[in-house]
Amino acid sequence: MPYVNIKVTKESVTKEQKAALIERTTEMLVEVLGKDPSTTFVVIDEVDLDNWGIGGAQVTELRKMRAPPH
Incomplete structure (x- = not known):
C-alpha cells in the first residue's frame, strides 16, 4: 500500500x-x-511560498532578490 506525498509551491x-x-x-x-x-495513494500538498524555505530563506524573499530590476 504505497503512499506518495508530492509537495509543490502554491503557484497555479x-x-x-x-x-x-x-x-x-x-x-x-x-x-x-x-x-x-x-x-x-498519491496526495498533493500545495505549500504557500512563505512556508517553503531554501538555504535558510523563504522562497518569496529569494525570488525578490533574484527578480530583474524594473
Whole structure:
C-alpha cells in the first residue's frame, strides 16, 4: 500500500496537472514495484511560498532578490 506525498509551491498548478501527477505517479509504482493501483495513494500538498524555505530563506524573499530590476 504505497503512499506518495508530492509537495509543490502554491503557484497555479492546474487541476489537469494534478491529475497527471497522480496518474503518472501511480503508473510508475505499478511498473517499478508491481503495486496495485487500487491501494496506491498519491496526495498533493500545495505549500504557500512563505512556508517553503531554501538555504535558510523563504522562497518569496529569494525570488525578490533574484527578480530583474524594473
